[in-house]
Each structure stands twice: as C-alpha cells, then as structure tokens.
Amino acid sequence: MSGNDINRRNFLKVMGWGGAGVALSGCDMPTTVTLEEGKETVVSYIMPEEYVIPGQGVYFASTCQQCSAGCGVHGRVREGRVLKLEGNTESPINTGKLCQMGQSGVQAHYNPxxxxxxxxxxxxxxxxxxxxxxxxxxxxxxxxxxxxxxxxxxxxxxxxxxxxxxxxxxxxxxxxxxxxxxxxVINNAVATQVNQDMFGEVQPTYHVTKAKVVLSFGADLVGTSMSPVHFSREHTKFRSAPRGVLIQVEPKMTLTGGNADLWIAAKPGSEGVLAMGIANELLAKHGLSGDALPGGLRDSIASYNTDKVVEITGVAKTKIVEVAKVLAERSPSLVLTGASTEAHEHGYQSVAAAMMLNVILGNIGKTITSSGEFPFPQLTAKRxxxxxxxxxxxxxxxxxxxxxxxxxxxxxxxxxxxxxxxxxxxxxxxxxxxxxxxxxxxxxxxxxxxxASALEDWGTHVPGYLPEDKIISMQQPLMEKLYKExxxxxxxxxxxxxxxxxxxxxGFADYYAFLREAFAAIPSDHKGGVGDEKFWMQALQFGVIPVNVAERSIKPTPIEADLPALKEDISYPFYLVPSAHLGLWDGRHANLPWLQEAPDQISKVVWGSWVEMHPKTAARLGVENGEFVRVESMQGSIEAPLYTHRGIHPNAVAVPLGQGHEEYGRYAKGRGVNPLKILNPVTDEKTGEPALYGTRVQVAKAPFDEKQKMVRFGGSETQVGRKLVASITADVFNRTEGA
Amino acid sequence: MKRYSNRLYEGLKRISLGSAALLVVFAAVPGTGWAEVPNAVAPKGAHAGDDVPQPIEFPHDVHAKINQINCMYCHTYARRSKVAGIPPTSKCMGCHTIIATDKERIKKLTEYWESNQSPPWKKVHDVPDYVHFTHEKHLDRFLFSNEGMDVERVSEVCAFCHGEVKEMTVAKKVKSLNMGFCRRCHEANDGPSDCWKCHK
Amino acid sequence: MSLQNILTNWSQYRKGHEQGGFHDYEHMWGMAVDLNKCIGCNACSVACYAENNLGIVGKDRFEKGQGMHWMRIERYWDEPNLAPGVSEEFPSRGASFLPMMCQQCNAATCEPVCPVAATYHTPDGLNAQVYNRCIGSRYCSNNCPYRLRYFNFYSYYDWSWPEPLNMQLNPDLSVRDKGVMEKCTFCVQRIRVAKDTARREDRKVADGDVYPACVQTCPTDALVFGDMLDPESSVTKLWKAHQVELGKTKQHKDNEELRGYRIFEGLNTDPCVMYLERVREVEV
The missing domain is CATH 3.40.50.740 (Rossmann fold)
Structure with missing residues (x-):
C-alpha cells in the first residue's frame, strides 16, 4: 500500500519546491455539495505528475509529531489532501503501527x-x-x-x-x-540522571523481549513512559509463548498496570523501599550475589528485612516473597521505573534502588545494554x-x-x-x-x-528512545500549506x-535548501555507498535514515540509595497523582475531538476531568461515584467528579493531566481541571526536578456541577457472568502454544 | 448552504426528483438511435439537463467529432480510476501553444495557464455521495474486455451514460443517472446486483 | 435491488447456516482477536474514526449512549474463570480489555428484522448496511446482542467537521446523516480497493492485501484479519489452530485448553470474529 516506487523528485516539484510554474491545485474542497448540474466547481490539475491519479491515494513517508517518540508515518494523500496517517513499516520505532495520538495527527493539521x-x-x-x-x-x-x-x-x-x-x-x-x-511535563529526568550516574549514559537500550520477567516500578511502558508504540510492539513479543511475566508497582493503575500479571499498590513514595526489600530477599533467601555492590549498600539492603518493608510499603509479605522468587527463578529479567516512582522528593534514591536490582539480577548486558555512541550528538533529542x-x-x-x-x-x-x-x-x-x-x-x-502543521513542514528527528536499530527520521510536507501565512x-x-x-x-533560500545541503554534508560512510541525490531520495522514500552506531558496553556503578522515612501529614492525608494517559498526554491534545471522545483506557471517562479514588477511601469520606469532590493542596484546590475503582492505592487520589484549559480552541476551553496547578513546590532533592507525585492533598465533598459532570463510556464494569473476556493461566498457555 | 454531510439527504431528495423528471421526459423524448456496442444492451432513458455555462465554452464537437480525438486522450483517468477526471491544463496546452492560438477561447485558456490557475469548470455529471461508481470497471466490461470492440469506438460506450457528447459543445446531462437507470442497465447486461457493489 | 434479489438473499441467509455451506461465497472475511496481546490502548478505535468518517457527538450525547465508536474497547474488572467470586482490595491481575466491533454474523439477528432490507448479507460474508436505504426504524440495533449498531440521532457535521476538518473526510464512503443506522463494515471500502487491484492484476486477493483500519494500526498485532475461504490465510490458520469453526453453536475441541471462542455463540449468530482467551500468570 505504500508509494515506495514513486519518483520523489516529482513530488517535490508538485509541492512547489521544484521550480516556478509548477503547482498543484487541490481538488475542490468539499463545501457546497449538490447533484444539480453546474453548481459545483471541479478544479482540474494544472500539471499533474505521472503518479497522481484522481480517486486513488498515494502514500508518503514522514514522522509523527504528536509526542517525541518519533514514530514513522505514511500519509495517505488524495487529490492534494491528507486523509489518514498509517504507521511507516520501515521505521524500527513503530514498524507500521500507530497509537491513537498519532492517528489524530490529521486533526491537529486540519484543526478549525x-x-x-x-x-x-x-x-x-x-x-x-x-x-x-x-x-x-x-x-x-x-x-x-x-x-x-x-x-x-x-x-x-x-x-x-x-x-x-x-x-x-x-x-x-x-x-x-x-x-x-x-x-x-511527561519526562524521565530523574531516571535519565540515575542512568547517567549508574551506566554512564542517559538512555540505555531496554530489551523487554529478552526478559522473562519485567518488574516495573510505575513505568507505563505501553503508555506514556518512553515510546508507546515501540514498547507495545515489544510487549506483544514479550507475551508470546513462553510468556513473560509483568509485575507492576504503582499508586494508580496505568495502562501498563492494567495489563500486568501482578499489580501491586505500594504506598506512594515507598517504591524504593520495596525495591530494597526485594533485594534483601534475593540476597538473603535466594543466594544471589551482592558482590558487585559497595559494602555500604549491602548493609543498607540487609537492614530492609521483609517485615520492615511490609510495614513501610503496605505490600503483603506473600507478594514480596513471590516477586523475589519469580525474579530469582526466571532470568534474565528487567527492572524499570516510571513517573510514579521518580517524581518524589527522594525519587533519585528510589530509582537507584530499583535499578540496583538489575545489577543483582545480572541483567546488565542482557536486558540492559548500551545504546552505543550516536555519531551525530548535535542531532539527538534535547530532552x-x-x-x-x-x-x-x-x-x-x-x-x-x-x-x-x-x-x-x-x-x-x-x-x-x-x-x-x-x-x-x-x-x-x-x-x-x-x-x-x-x-x-x-x-x-x-x-x-x-x-505550519507537522504535515506541512520539513524536518529531521532523532526519536527520544532509540531501539537497537538507530535511525534519523524524516519529516516532509504531505500537502500544501492550508494557510499561506x-x-x-x-x-x-x-x-x-x-x-x-x-x-x-x-545563501539558504529556505529550510528545505538548508536540509538539502545538510544531507549533502553527511559523511559518505553513513550513506551506504550511494550518491547525495539518491541518498536524499531514499531518505524521503523510506522516511528513515539508518545510522551506524559504535558499540559500547556498560559497566554499572551502583549508587547507594539513602531512602528517607515517609512523612505523614495529618491535614493533607492523600498523595496527589497527576496521572498521564495515552490520549490527551500533557494537555497538548485536548483540542483534538477524537481524543476528547476516546475514553480513558482505565476509567473510560470522556470529555472532562475526574478524580480517581479507591472505593474504601470514598466510603470513608462519604462520597460516591459521580459526585463532586474538592481536591485541595496547600497551593489551591480543584473540583471534579469522582470515579471510584480498586486500581488505586487508598492513600492516593489521581487527577488526570490534560484538561482545564482557559484557551486552546473550542474543544479544549473551559473543560475540566488541571492538576498541575495545585502542585506543591517539592523537588527531588538530588536532581532538582519538581516532584510531580509528591504533593499532599485533602479531599472533601463538593457541590455538583452539571457542566463538568462525569460522562463515561457506557457498559458494565463486570461481565455479569457472561463469557466475554475469558482468562486462562500462563501455564496452560505455554503448554498449548509453547511449541 | 454549506453543509457537506447534507450530501446524503440532498442526494435522496435529488433521486426522487430525478425519477419524477424521468417519467415525464421519457415519454416526450424517445430514445434516439443507439450505436450497437457488441455484447451490451445500451441503457434506455433520457433526461433534460440544464445548460451549464462553463468558464470556457469547450467545444466537444470540434475535438471528438471533427478532429476525431479519442475521449480517453483527455479523460485519461477513466480507464485507470473511479473518476474520469477533467484533463489537466497542461494537456490542453500541449496542443494549444501551437494550434488555434488566435481564438478567443484559447486566449482565455492561455491566460489561465500563464497565471497558474485552473479554469473553474462546473460539474455536470455526478452521483450521490453514497454511490460508488467506477469508470474503470465499466470501460473494462464494455470496451477493453469486450470481444469485438475497438478502443477507437470508446465514445459509443461513454454515450451509454453521457449521451452523444461529441455532438455537443459543453457537456450537458442527458441521462438521469439515477438508481433506476443504473439498475435497468445492470439487469440487461448481467451486472452485479449486490447493494454494496455500488453503495458506500 | 429488485424484490427478487432481496428474496434470494434472504433465503440464502435462511438456508446457508443449516446447510453448512458458504461455498458460493466469494470471500468470507473474518477476524481473530488475541486478548493475550490486546492492551486496550484505543488506537484501533481512533483509527476507525479516521477511516470511516465517524462523527464526534460531544459530551451530552455521549452520555446518552449515542457515541459512534464502531470499534470500541470494553473494560471489565472481574475475571470469572480465573478467580470466581473473589473480591480483592485491588484488581491485582489488571483489567480485562475487549475490543468489540461488528461480529459480521453469518446468521445475523439484525438482518431479518429490517423492514426495508437495508441490512443484508453480501457474497463476501459481510453484514452490510445500505445507508441510503435505511429508514431508521432501529429494529436492527434492538436485535443485535452485541450492541454494535449506532444510530445517527442528529446531524453531527457542524460539530464534528467544522472547516477545515471536513477536508479529512474519507471520500471512499459516505458521511451518514440523521436518521441512519451505521456500523462497522470491516472497512469495505478498503476491501473494494483490494479486489479492484487484484482484478486489475488478474489474480485473487492475497492474504495481507487488505487490512481494516483497526487491524492496520493495532500496535500489538492483537487483531488478525483475512479471508476464511483462503486456506492459507493467517486468520484461517488461527481459527483452525484453535479449533473454532463457522456454522456451529458449540465447538467440539480435541484439546479443551485451546483459547479460541466466539462471544454469544450459543445464540446461533455464527459470528465471524473469534476471540482468544486472555492469559495471566497466576504463580506470582
């Protein structure tokens, strides 16, 4: 379905970059429509290219700009208009697939x-x-x-x-x-700092597919953590027989948590302690070696005996024992962290404790490897x-x-x-x-x-997370600009x-001219033996430029994690979880109607904000599903309807990012609340990164607001005894489909 | 009224109006002499379309009848796509940078060409939004895969739905192109009758 | 369509199932949904909005259940056959996601109730909806056990596609107006293109020539689509591997542990979508 064999030079000409007097005039915009003769205008081409056939779509490669993951896209272009985006099969980031935000790229482009x-x-x-x-x-x-x-x-x-x-x-x-x-807002600043200190590089390569167990401390792998589509692809391979085990520890269930084999709600901020407790189990009960760790760290681990960890984290002892057991028995594994672990006052220490598990478990060099030396550091993502x-x-x-x-x-x-x-x-x-x-x-x-929109512009991008195959991704205009100015x-x-x-x-007439010259200047050993012209054409045709990377190996330097005791706050008893989800992201997609109407994957709420709370907590506060609550920090308060479900720690309340815009167009303005507004000024002590998950709040019932009421995708929360989603155990699955 | 999606509704209205018009016109204008395309039953019925003023009064008769230019020379997409396409200006200029450059109409055309503008042609033939019609398949059935037909005779196939365009200057709708018209032809020529073949 | 044609089609529907033959079908488009792979991310649903000109209905109408998501993800919190009756403090095995699109039943309950034959079965094994024929009686949606038919209660275009959003509309299918029932078509417009291309190249439609928008975009490969009359297609192989057959109300499996099942099979709808059971590791 792709337009790979198309002469790209002609496309440029059509797009108006190939010389004077060659312009494509798009087909009539679908406005006045009638079947009466002589009412509708048909705009013919002035000088069409050979591959342009009215009524048939042509596909051009570019790069998705909806987040910084840098997925390759194919835009379906017909009669001068982009109709749809598909994943680019050539891109190692997303291999032909696209998430809902990527699909909505056309709505950012045609946005009214x-x-x-x-x-x-x-x-x-x-x-x-x-x-x-x-x-x-x-x-x-x-x-x-x-x-x-x-x-x-x-x-x-x-x-x-x-x-x-x-x-x-x-x-x-x-x-x-x-x-x-x-x-x-959605970043890995703390984790990248730990990576830098521990492995000597900010973003090593994670091999989810090679791991038998993934223990994730809040990393929303298939969601908002690093590269949603890429890790969704990895997740599929990880889940085929013999099937990998995913254990997720987090205060509020993310999309990845929703797919976990074991979902654990640890007390917010206690994730690092849990990691130490697991390390203690591994060293003490399973005979794993702590030789690679500095002596101080070994002592520290020893001090986290399981009973103490149970008390601090609130996680049942059996679970800690089981997690340690499965990690010890099934090697290699992979331990990762996400925002809910990173964004606390002691986030750096928690991440260091979690990543230290990788060292004990011998994962370095197996499931965590160096991403190598990217040859063009000036092009890499400034995070x-x-x-x-x-x-x-x-x-x-x-x-x-x-x-x-x-x-x-x-x-x-x-x-x-x-x-x-x-x-x-x-x-x-x-x-x-x-x-x-x-x-x-x-x-x-x-x-x-x-x-200009992402579909009208030129550019090159180095994806935020690079898998084993390293690339530079090309962005090119898929159609003429909608607005001249x-x-x-x-x-x-x-x-x-x-x-x-x-x-x-x-000397550069425009950015296109600059890019052409920049491409000519790429050292010839990166051009695979083809000339400048062909190299440029290939880049546009495939949408990706493979990059050779010098290999490196990782020698980890474990960091001594110094985890402070969790502070209690009687007047503000709950932790605020400003949760991100694949959709509105940090609020930048709130103006795209498809994403407003696409239900949140976990709560299934559309077109507004909500407050997530455990039913036990809600019962204690005397509030019910759909009623309004006020979430108040020392900095201010927000009011939103309540959604109760069990996928959240009783000490946490979650308010999703994305809504609460005062401007930003008809679909976003005046809708819901923005939890970022009420964050407390707490930062991760080591890196200085604001601790997004470190704000304490109190919650009380608030008056009902018809305009901001909660609307959810209908349907039942349970299967009411019908065989809709049937589940079997991994044991059976591996037996029947393992061969 | 700028309501795109109203297309369906407008179309429905149009269909019923079209059928009414057909009944009246059919009695008044009996079918004229049809060319004998082999292995085909030409659809019957006529429609009294409006005169459509075009930015340039394009003489189909001069091109198709006097100069014997094949329809598909200009409507080149007909055999490859759903739509026949209005020829690109570059195609017109292929001849008219040399031929008949002194004529008023050609001067106007040259003006459009030089200002890089497409002449605002008015649409004459259309089917509703919910109809999937493909020129390609119809040409294949009646022309290219039709034993005993010759590409030279394409205008006889076009005439099934567009009438004797080569007798006209600017085109005019002379067939109703409503569902009854389509169905009668499909029945007579053993065309598909599955709804989703034509409705979308 | 002549009356005779309607009757032929209806009688085909009436007989086809019991007489065990789809042999005069040109294709039998079918799907398999692997719930072990599906992560419930919603990409399929939005891809469907993009491909099929689905209208945005807005908050109030969505609340009334008028959302037009032809492809939707259901999400359940219980796991009847892993932990029956257990109500834990936390959903420790995650959520259960279920992508639901028209099941393209071979014995579709929506078809015989349509008073105007706007919905019928095509020779491709698809459950078709002819929009310009539909009068909006909504009998079909009331009769669909899967609730997969969506009715246009309003004209959504002013809100859904203010200029220039309308430039994104796919010209390969119509924009439905008020009073019309609509539903998933397995992206029939794409199937049409694939068939036309194959015909032009004088060959049969091959496996992989056509994907509905949801299947094409699915980041986890949870959705598999193809022609079930093609013995070599991946969907046929998958159905076979899981011992699920069309034309049955109860499957007989040599190996009861195989994951394939069809939803509401017992209702004798004979759906063309097979689901593969969700998997969880229970040893942790």
Whole structure:
C-alpha cells in the first residue's frame, strides 16, 4: 500500500519546491455539495505528475509529531489532501503501527482553531498583522542592529532534535546566548540522571523481549513512559509463548498496570523501599550475589528485612516473597521505573534502588545494554523536563531575560500555581510564541508566529528512545500549506538567523535548501555507498535514515540509595497523582475531538476531568461515584467528579493531566481541571526536578456541577457472568502454544 | 448552504426528483438511435439537463467529432480510476501553444495557464455521495474486455451514460443517472446486483 | 435491488447456516482477536474514526449512549474463570480489555428484522448496511446482542467537521446523516480497493492485501484479519489452530485448553470474529 516506487523528485516539484510554474491545485474542497448540474466547481490539475491519479491515494513517508517518540508515518494523500496517517513499516520505532495520538495527527493539521496569521500586541491587545510586519518587529527587537544584548535572549522549548535543534543552537550562538531551556511535563529526568550516574549514559537500550520477567516500578511502558508504540510492539513479543511475566508497582493503575500479571499498590513514595526489600530477599533467601555492590549498600539492603518493608510499603509479605522468587527463578529479567516512582522528593534514591536490582539480577548486558555512541550528538533529542521551566521562571523573575522565544511548550498552562509564572513572564519585555494554536501562552505573548502543521513542514528527528536499530527520521510536507501565512519551525529559525548573521545564512533560500545541503554534508560512510541525490531520495522514500552506531558496553556503578522515612501529614492525608494517559498526554491534545471522545483506557471517562479514588477511601469520606469532590493542596484546590475503582492505592487520589484549559480552541476551553496547578513546590532533592507525585492533598465533598459532570463510556464494569473476556493461566498457555 | 454531510439527504431528495423528471421526459423524448456496442444492451432513458455555462465554452464537437480525438486522450483517468477526471491544463496546452492560438477561447485558456490557475469548470455529471461508481470497471466490461470492440469506438460506450457528447459543445446531462437507470442497465447486461457493489 | 434479489438473499441467509455451506461465497472475511496481546490502548478505535468518517457527538450525547465508536474497547474488572467470586482490595491481575466491533454474523439477528432490507448479507460474508436505504426504524440495533449498531440521532457535521476538518473526510464512503443506522463494515471500502487491484492484476486477493483500519494500526498485532475461504490465510490458520469453526453453536475441541471462542455463540449468530482467551500468570 505504500508509494515506495514513486519518483520523489516529482513530488517535490508538485509541492512547489521544484521550480516556478509548477503547482498543484487541490481538488475542490468539499463545501457546497449538490447533484444539480453546474453548481459545483471541479478544479482540474494544472500539471499533474505521472503518479497522481484522481480517486486513488498515494502514500508518503514522514514522522509523527504528536509526542517525541518519533514514530514513522505514511500519509495517505488524495487529490492534494491528507486523509489518514498509517504507521511507516520501515521505521524500527513503530514498524507500521500507530497509537491513537498519532492517528489524530490529521486533526491537529486540519484543526478549525489554528492560527492563520501572525499577531502582534498593539496597545495591549493582540492584533493580526502581515508576516512582513511581524518580521519587522522581530528584526527591530532581535536583529543584529537592534539594541538587544544577545546574552539576554532565551528559548523555552519542548523536546527538540534533528536539524531544527541544530538551527536553534545556531540562533542562540548568533545571539551569544546559552539560554536554551527545555520543558516537558511527561519526562524521565530523574531516571535519565540515575542512568547517567549508574551506566554512564542517559538512555540505555531496554530489551523487554529478552526478559522473562519485567518488574516495573510505575513505568507505563505501553503508555506514556518512553515510546508507546515501540514498547507495545515489544510487549506483544514479550507475551508470546513462553510468556513473560509483568509485575507492576504503582499508586494508580496505568495502562501498563492494567495489563500486568501482578499489580501491586505500594504506598506512594515507598517504591524504593520495596525495591530494597526485594533485594534483601534475593540476597538473603535466594543466594544471589551482592558482590558487585559497595559494602555500604549491602548493609543498607540487609537492614530492609521483609517485615520492615511490609510495614513501610503496605505490600503483603506473600507478594514480596513471590516477586523475589519469580525474579530469582526466571532470568534474565528487567527492572524499570516510571513517573510514579521518580517524581518524589527522594525519587533519585528510589530509582537507584530499583535499578540496583538489575545489577543483582545480572541483567546488565542482557536486558540492559548500551545504546552505543550516536555519531551525530548535535542531532539527538534535547530532552525537556520540569526543572527547565523552573530555571526559566527564576531567570525571568530576576530580569535576566529580555527576549524569549517559545516553541512546543505551553508553560502558562503547565506551570504550577506556586511558580507564579504569569507574573514572571510580565518581566520579559518581548515574548515571541511560535505555535499552531491560540493557547494560554500565546494569550500572553507580544508576538505570535503561526506555525505550519507537522504535515506541512520539513524536518529531521532523532526519536527520544532509540531501539537497537538507530535511525534519523524524516519529516516532509504531505500537502500544501492550508494557510499561506504560516511557516515551519525551520523556516522561522532561518529568518531569525538571517537577522543576526545574514552573511552566513542568506545563501539558504529556505529550510528545505538548508536540509538539502545538510544531507549533502553527511559523511559518505553513513550513506551506504550511494550518491547525495539518491541518498536524499531514499531518505524521503523510506522516511528513515539508518545510522551506524559504535558499540559500547556498560559497566554499572551502583549508587547507594539513602531512602528517607515517609512523612505523614495529618491535614493533607492523600498523595496527589497527576496521572498521564495515552490520549490527551500533557494537555497538548485536548483540542483534538477524537481524543476528547476516546475514553480513558482505565476509567473510560470522556470529555472532562475526574478524580480517581479507591472505593474504601470514598466510603470513608462519604462520597460516591459521580459526585463532586474538592481536591485541595496547600497551593489551591480543584473540583471534579469522582470515579471510584480498586486500581488505586487508598492513600492516593489521581487527577488526570490534560484538561482545564482557559484557551486552546473550542474543544479544549473551559473543560475540566488541571492538576498541575495545585502542585506543591517539592523537588527531588538530588536532581532538582519538581516532584510531580509528591504533593499532599485533602479531599472533601463538593457541590455538583452539571457542566463538568462525569460522562463515561457506557457498559458494565463486570461481565455479569457472561463469557466475554475469558482468562486462562500462563501455564496452560505455554503448554498449548509453547511449541 | 454549506453543509457537506447534507450530501446524503440532498442526494435522496435529488433521486426522487430525478425519477419524477424521468417519467415525464421519457415519454416526450424517445430514445434516439443507439450505436450497437457488441455484447451490451445500451441503457434506455433520457433526461433534460440544464445548460451549464462553463468558464470556457469547450467545444466537444470540434475535438471528438471533427478532429476525431479519442475521449480517453483527455479523460485519461477513466480507464485507470473511479473518476474520469477533467484533463489537466497542461494537456490542453500541449496542443494549444501551437494550434488555434488566435481564438478567443484559447486566449482565455492561455491566460489561465500563464497565471497558474485552473479554469473553474462546473460539474455536470455526478452521483450521490453514497454511490460508488467506477469508470474503470465499466470501460473494462464494455470496451477493453469486450470481444469485438475497438478502443477507437470508446465514445459509443461513454454515450451509454453521457449521451452523444461529441455532438455537443459543453457537456450537458442527458441521462438521469439515477438508481433506476443504473439498475435497468445492470439487469440487461448481467451486472452485479449486490447493494454494496455500488453503495458506500 | 429488485424484490427478487432481496428474496434470494434472504433465503440464502435462511438456508446457508443449516446447510453448512458458504461455498458460493466469494470471500468470507473474518477476524481473530488475541486478548493475550490486546492492551486496550484505543488506537484501533481512533483509527476507525479516521477511516470511516465517524462523527464526534460531544459530551451530552455521549452520555446518552449515542457515541459512534464502531470499534470500541470494553473494560471489565472481574475475571470469572480465573478467580470466581473473589473480591480483592485491588484488581491485582489488571483489567480485562475487549475490543468489540461488528461480529459480521453469518446468521445475523439484525438482518431479518429490517423492514426495508437495508441490512443484508453480501457474497463476501459481510453484514452490510445500505445507508441510503435505511429508514431508521432501529429494529436492527434492538436485535443485535452485541450492541454494535449506532444510530445517527442528529446531524453531527457542524460539530464534528467544522472547516477545515471536513477536508479529512474519507471520500471512499459516505458521511451518514440523521436518521441512519451505521456500523462497522470491516472497512469495505478498503476491501473494494483490494479486489479492484487484484482484478486489475488478474489474480485473487492475497492474504495481507487488505487490512481494516483497526487491524492496520493495532500496535500489538492483537487483531488478525483475512479471508476464511483462503486456506492459507493467517486468520484461517488461527481459527483452525484453535479449533473454532463457522456454522456451529458449540465447538467440539480435541484439546479443551485451546483459547479460541466466539462471544454469544450459543445464540446461533455464527459470528465471524473469534476471540482468544486472555492469559495471566497466576504463580506470582
């Protein structure tokens, strides 16, 4: 079904990059429709390419931009329109598959709330201006003849990689600034720091398929943790006979938890202690060797006897014993961590304790290997985190920033209330927001530059998590721009660079020209023996560029985990779990109606927020499913309807990320609540990363609000005795399907 | 009214109106002399379509009748796709950069070409949104896989549904193209009768 | 469609099942859903929205059960045959996810009740819905034991596809309007393309030529689709391996431990979708 044999050069021509006078005029937009003769206009092609046949779809490869996993996509293009996205079979990240967020990429592209023209603040209000006027304002504030002290200019971006990242760094260099802040709510900042300290690299390769047991401390592998589609593919192989065992420890059931063989709700924040307890069982009862561990750590482990661990974690003794037993008996295994373990005050220590299990279990070199030396470090992903936003806010507050550029972030929405970001932003005299949508941050900008959609833009991307096969993924326009006055990130960066260093960048007509030159400059040993032209065509045709990586091996240095005792807080008895789910993500997809109407996988709620709570807790508080509760931290409160189910620790209440937008278009605005707003200012002590899961709250009944009521996908919570989902044991499965 | 999805509803209305018109017109305009396409029963029935003013009064008669240009030379997608397609401007200009460049219509065409614009042609023949019709299969059945037919005679097959276009300047709808019209032809020619073959 | 045709089709439906033959069918499209692989992520459902022009109904109408998810994921918290009657503090074996799409029953209960023959069985073994024929009596949906038919209570286009969202609409199938019943078609528009392509190349439709949108996107390969009349297709092999056969109300298996089953088989609907049992390790 793919358009692999298509001459790509022609496509470029059609897209308007191949020379003058060759343009594709799309078919008539489906607006007025009638069967009467002579009413509807049919727009013929002016000069079609050989492969364009009206009524038939053609597939072009590109890269999904809905999250930073970097899945390859094939866009089905017909009569000049993108109709659907499919996974690119050539990409080792997703091998032909796509998640629901990827599928919704077309809705981000055709979204009715896209910004179509630049907006400049004049007399207090943002007004639409021409691109020329916007460029003049930019040159005036940031050009080489401006009064800007370049070192006081900053970029706040989400995760960026590839040549966009290269240009962005070049812009900072041209300004003479080192202020690149990266910000993502859903991140692995703590785990990557532990990885760096323990294994010497931020992101080793995890071989889920080679493990017989995966013990996950909150890693939402098939959901929001690293690369959803990739790990879903791995999960399938992991589950075929002989079937691997998945054990999930977390305060609130994630999608991965919903698929676990054993789901354990440990007391929020006690995951590290549980890991120490398991280590103790392994060393004391199963005779595993702790020789690789420093003596202090061995002593520390010995102090976590099982009874003590039961008391701290609230996990039944039998479960701890069983988990240790299955880990000892079935080797190799793989221990991973996720947000619910990482994002606490002692998150670093908890992760270190969990990763230390991999050393005891001998998993290093088997299920955890080095990802090697990526040959183009300047292209790799600059990962965002929360502390990037904190640093930005602090520097803005001190008046160190005169001009700020925002891309791929919506900090006014994602910043907790304690950060007081709006006030700090006001101290930045000129704020430039590059965005597709009018979001909360655009609302406070001085200049809004409308971006082309991901399906209209050029780019290269290095996926956030790279599996064994390393690649650079290509992004190319799948259709002509919907709105003339939108531009791609690369093109905006080039114009900014031309304002600072015209002599160096005037030569590039546009970002496409820059990319072509960048591709010509790739060392020939990475081109597989083909010429520049063919290499470029292949990159576009397949959508991925395989990269040779120098091998490395890992020699782990275990870290002594120093786990503090959990603090009790009588006035705020519950831990707030700001849970992420595959769908609205961190809120960036709240404007996509398909994802609003797609039920949350666990609670099955649509179009709004909810508070998840254990039925026992709800009964104690005297609240029922569907009633409203107020979740209050020291920083403020939010009110949302209650969903009770057993997949959550009684000491935790979960509020999903994603809703509570004050701007962001018709589908998102005024819907639900944003749990990020009420976070307490607690950080992981070691890394300084805000502890998203460390906020304590109290919960009380609140008045019913018809507008924000909970609507769930219908159907029963149980099978009422019917044979709908029948289950068998892995033992039987391995017996019948193992051969 | 800009309501895309209203297509179904509009279509339904249209179908019933179309059938009513057919009954009246059928009696008034008896079938004219049909070309004898072998192994085929030509569909009967006529329809009094409106005159459709086009941006350029394209003379089908000059092209198809006087100059004997094969329909599929311009409507090149008909044999490969669902839709026959309006020829791309580049195809027109293939001849008209040299031929008849002094004519008003060609000057207008050249203007469109030079300004990189497509002439805003008006649609004459259409079927409702819920109908899947493919030119490719019909041409295959009546022309390419039809023993005794010659590609030169394609216009006789086109005429089944489009009438004698080569006698017209701009095309005009002269067949009702409603379900009854389709069904009678399918029955006479042993075409498929499964609903989902044609409805989508 | 002539009256005679309707009657022929109906009698085919009436006889086909008991006489044990689908031999005059061109294809028999079928599916297998492996619940050991399905993670309940919802990708299939959204892919279906994208492919099949499914309308967004909004919060209030969704609450009334008017959501148009032709492909939906049910989620249950109990596991009757692993831990019958046990009510633990936590769902320690996770959730039970169940993708539900039209089961394309060979003895479909929706078909005989349609007063206008808008739903019928195709020679491809599909349970078809002809939208322009449908008058919206909703008898079919009331008669469907799987609740897999969705009725357009309103015209959803203003809310679902404000410009330019309408540019995403798939021209290969219609946008349904108010008063019309709709349902999963196994992406018949894709099947049509595959058949046309095969015909053009003078060959039969091969296994893997066509996938419905849900199967194509499924990140876990939980869904397998193909022609059950093709002995070499992966879906045929899977049904065979799990000893599930069409045309039966109760399966007789040599090995009772094989995982295949069909939902509500006892109702004699003869569905074309086989499910494979969910698996859990109970030794931990």
């Amino acid at each position: 709330d896209r910004i179509q023209k630049p907006m400049l603040r004049k007399g207090g209000a943002l007004v639409e201006v021409t691109w020329e006027e916007a460029a003049a304002a930019l040159a005036d504030k940031t050009g080489k003849d401006s009064s800007l002290n370049g070192g006081r200019a900053a970029w706040l971006t989400g995760t960026v990689s590839g040549h966009q990242s290269v240009l962005l760094q070049a812009h900072l260099e041209a300004l003479g600034s080192s202020r690149h802040y990266t910000h993502e 965002g985190d929360m502390k990037g936003l904190l640093a930005f806010a602090e520097h803005a507050d001190k008046g160190e920033i005169d001009v700020a550029f925002f891309y791929g972030v919506n900090p006014v929405y994602t910043a907790p209330k304690f950060l007081n970001l709006e006030q700090k932003l006001d101290k930045i005299p000129f704020k430039v927001v590059l965005t597709q949508f009018y979001d909360e941050t655009a609302n406070r900008a001085d200049l809004v530059l409308p971006l 939108t531009h791609g990130l690369g093109d905006v960066l080039l114009s900014l660079l031309k304002m600072r260093k015209p002599e160096e960048y005037e």
